[in-house]
Amino acid sequence: MPVTLVDVAGLVPGAHEGRGRGNQFLSDLASCDALIQVIDASGGTDIEGNPTGPGGCSPSEEHDFLIEELAAWIDGIISSGWAKAVRRIQSEGEAGLTNFLTDQLTGIGATHSDVSVALDVFRRENPDLPTINVWGNDEKRILSDILRRQLFPLYIAANKSDLADEETYSNLQSQVKSSGGLFVLCSGETELALRRASKAGAIFYESGESSFEVNPDASLNDAQKRGLSELNDRISKMGGTGLNELLRKVVFERLEQIVAYPVQDESHWVDGDGRILPDALLISSGTTAKGLAYAVHTDLGDGFIRATDARSGRIIGSDHELSDNDVIKIHAKT
Template sequence: MLIGIVGAPNKGKSTFFSAATLVDAKIANYPFTTIEPNRGAAYARAKCPCVELKMKCRPRNSLCEGGTRLIPINTLDVAGLVPGAHEGKGRGNQFLDDLRQADALIQVVDASGGTDLEGNPANGADMAEEIEFLEKEIDWWVAGIIKRNWSKIKGKGISEVGVALSGFGASDVEIRGAAERLELEREKIEWSNEEVLSFATEIRKKTKPIVVAANKCDLPGARERVVGLMEEEKGKMIVPCSAAAELALRKANRAGVVRYVPGEREFEILEGANEKQKAGLEAIRGMVREHGTGVQEAIDKTVFEVLKMIAVYPVEDEHKYCDSKGVVLPDAYLVREGTTAHEFAGKIHTDLQKRFIGAVDARTKKRVGKEHVLKNGDVIKVLAN
């Protein structure tokens, strides 16, 4: 799973990305921690079963902070978006190539209204316009791909559209589904330009869902503007946030001058903090206490509400909730809602899926079959022959 952090310049993308990926303990066997400067592991928060089971867990592929499991997910600080990206303007091609790989997007916008679409200083810039602008750039880009391949698509079936969009990360099912919902011709394609664009919009909605991080809410008037925006844009997922505050807290936590768990509303200033640090942290305390910084909330909403993932914990001993070496609740997996026990086995190991004969729900000790659908927080032992 990859979440792309996108938006126009100077909205706070890099600040958001740095905050989201700054976590004290690095997880050694997590493959994506330091590949490229703009790629990093952020964390989705789940309730760790160790609390209700009253056991001490020893996470291996994730972290547990006071009963909250932090499960790594990949994030990408996408190259700045500028108007005309779909025509290759700015770093448009890099931008779109980055986007292609993402399963969902967090669009960082400037809720203070202090920057325009190109990132230049402004007064009261319109957030709704900024949100629409990203959607349009993606739509035009998808439509452009179809148009460039028109000679191969015209008069043919929908599978040719699938071929043209194969690099975009849209599956055949999604492509067919989009055409069906719009009641577009699927046997002998003769779509109008308008139909191509509406198809592109439908594909974008399905394959690149967007969560809006309405950033800089620490600035005067910003939060009120976000409340107004949420009223206007009821169908959209909008999270008010302050990436700068989250970054300050995580940095202070790393420096050992504050105790802060990502996403929590309380933090404790420690002895080592100097006067300047104390003053800076006290200045954001009220906002954090009342609203949180929103950064972790935006990520959690993207993972659990938009992408509809659930956290599942595989074990080898369903009585002791541990692996073969006695490590309690070692791993947490994020899988799509609706994942079956058999599919889950495949996520652990293809071999385990081949040898699958059943599974055990560790909480109930009940044996379940291949088609059993997993729930969020399940602890599962896969049985293999």
């Protein structure tokens, strides 16, 4: 599937105050649909990425520091114009706060809906709030954290889980799951080793599988055979390396995306090079046939006439909501 992963490196404690790449790092996050925090489940690195050896650092500390940095960043953005928020509430009523926060945070991807949802949660979790004109740093910081949860929910990739004792990461796992978050045990090193072995022709492996087959025609020495046996035992125990599971859950369950396949010919699902269903588009659940046309190209959307469900041969209209794995022929004016 067409998923782009961006390694946003360089975040250190105090980034919201300019340390490391500072606010530039944090601003990079605004263009992302999801944030996956890679945690060292073995506790082998500190919060600045320095190796400490297994058990030398708490995975919970690594997670908490990122939450704190994101909330502090948002707090800085909304606090910079707080006097304006007070004036807008005086002139616009409750809608003034929503409008102020939306204006302040639109540069990092916030929508009016995001802000409204966050404020509803904020008021529900804090029913005894004072009037806004006497809010202090504590109230604004609590609001900033709830806005962070709405704008930048974190999904946890618990890396190096094959090296970790469960007690090292169990507290964080419970904390994340109890709040409705996503926590997936992973081993990036194992996935890399398997892909390299597959590329070299030593094994037959499909990413995401919990086992592989050794190529009987591969010339392997005893050390290589032992290494592959250890890898097979490892992914069998883990149920895979976790990476495909993580991406699948983030994209399809949390972001609620589906896959649609636009084709040029509803009776012939290949391109000029003979590739079957060469184009796969990720679209939001609830996207219509006309919405898919716009996702392919603006001209197709503007000229949309009708579409054909290539699986059934049925003609569908512009408002027809697509389902996952639909194959669609778009008819448009040219």
